[in-house]
Amino acid sequence: MKVVMEPMPSGIGPGESPDVFFKEMQATFPEVQFVEVSEEADQIREVEDAEVYYGWPSRDVFLAGKDLKWIHCPGTGIDQHMAIPELVASDIPITNAREPHVAPMADHVFGFIIVLAHKLHWMWNDQKAKSWRMYDYGWKQLDLEGSTLGILAMGNIGRAVAKRAQGFSMKVYACDKFPRPSEYAEEVWGMDRLDDLLAISDWLVVTAPITDETRGMIGKEQLQKMKQGSHMIIISRGGIVDEFALGEAIESEHLAGAGVDAFDPEPPVPNNPLWDNPNVVMSPHASAFTPGLYIGRRNVFKENFRRYLAGEPFLYVCDKTLGY
Incomplete structure (x- = not known):
């Protein structure tokens, strides 16, 4: 069995090697062939005989995967996957890693709310300018x-x-x-x-x-x-x-x-x-980038891959009719 994986640069923790998760999957499932490729031409070549794809395949990559049986999105949104009509029309399941994003994104919402409610962004500018404007904030919070x-x-x-x-x-x-x-x-x-x-x-x-x-x-x-x-x-x-x-x-x-x-x-x-x-x-679409997110993403794929090998139902199967 072969699995094609896209590298996840932003998912690498301090001190970790760039291929840490790739090696973790190899060590956990030694009987499986894992291939990590980042360039589309390499993905097209490697996906031809792969059963599983981990990442966001382009339409050309998907069409080259004649034996694909499952695609896993390491994030939450599957809008890029939904842009491939042949994938949407197929019976190939898409799973995602929706749960690890939930807590940090909800925290980020309240980061925004508290900053805006208490004008902390204005105060940060005051701090940089060494400006003390205590009474200017009266009735503004x-x-x-x-x-x-x-x-x-x-x-x-x-x-x-x-x-x-x-x-x-x-x-x-x-x-x-x-x-x-x-x-x-x-x-x-x-x-x-x-x-x-x-x-x-x-x-x-x-x-x-x-x-x-x-x-x-x-x-x-x-x-x-x-x-x-x-x-x-x-x-x-x-x-x-x-x-x-x-x-x-x-x-x-x-x-x-x-x-x-x-x-x-x-x-x-x-x-x-x-x-x-x-x-x-x-913020630059970075509301969930905590250590827990990245570890959670890895654990979701590992658990779903174990389920795939065991013939058990997946976690977090996306509805291709609804788009999420």
Whole structure:
């Protein structure tokens, strides 16, 4: 049996060799042939007789894999996989490593919220300038207790965000394609009540996957329906919120600010208005990059590979109809 693996440079810990996980898989499953390749031409050559692919294959790589029986996405989003129509139409399962991302991404949401609520980004600039402006912050910080946090998509990340919001005594409401009650939310509505969620949220957190349904879901019209002085947090995927319309809404002071980790495209274009807005905090799609994420990713693939060899059901099988 042969497995083709893409190298994961960002998944290498301090002091680890670049092929640490590749060698770990070889040592754990010595009877299996593992091949690690990064260039597309090499991937096309090696995948011809492989059963398993670990990574994000291009369409040409996928089509060359005549014997492929399973593809594992080391991350959460499978939008690149969904862009291959032959893969979507096939019976080849796609699994991902969704669970290790949940806690750090939910933590990052509250990093954004606390920075924006207490103007820590402004204070950081004051520190660099050696400027002491204590009284300039009077009435500019926000109370989280009693405020309303809205969540767009109550999946694993949405639920983790809602759980953390309880520690700040926030009221939580959510919209989801498949709504069901949550112990961490006052109510979870269907998507037909998105406008209601926009209207009541002091903090709107986007945790939805990028699909045909969610792409462009929040544009100028929806932003104008948001509560005056509210904030937007984008943590899942770019392309769901119109970033130029978001910049305009903040510039006009209809919205107070935003925390954004995911963009479309990435990196953002130079004229993206979010770059220079003092009320926007940006991070480079790096909200989950903790040691626990990388170790968790490795463990998910190792466990799923053990299950594959044993003929047992996979963890975290993606729905190619829904796109996640």
